[in-house]
Amino acid sequence: MLTRVCRFGPGLSRLVRQTQVRCVSQSKPSGASSAAVTEAHAPSASSAHGEVSPYVKNPDFHGFSTDPVVDEWNMRIGFFLGISVALVIGGTFIHYLPDPGMRGWARREAERVIQQRERDGLPLIGENYYDPSKIILPSAKEQ
Known part of the structure; x- marks a missing residue:
């Protein structure tokens, strides 16, 4: 099985999500070519109006x-x-x-x-912090 390593530059992670990516195999090629090129994503159907994704025009697209x-x-x-x-x-x-x-x-x-x-x-603090005439204490019978 071939191991595929895709190296992306800064800002290309958004590009990967939107478009087709080509990766170069890092394993020894079995054929006459020096590097095997494979498709990482299936080609998507392009729009009928010929519009290009902003990620393709500008890989560092911020929206x-x-x-x-x-x-x-x-x-x-x-x-x-x-x-x-x-x-x-x-x-x-x-x-x-x-x-x-x-x-x-x-x-x-x-x-x-x-x-x-x-x-x-x-x-600073008196012995009667509260006014004793205003404190209502229970009688001895109620205790």
């Missing part, structure tokens, strides 16, 4: 335009806007989101209260 130059520029602009700008704007948006759970505000408020209590000479 933006049939013109290779316009296709490449549109791809570059699309990736620049889609990735670079999205990362910058997305990162800025995430950086300026409001504080989750207001943790930053709570810390600033606690520091302000501590500074005020130190200035007034009061302990």
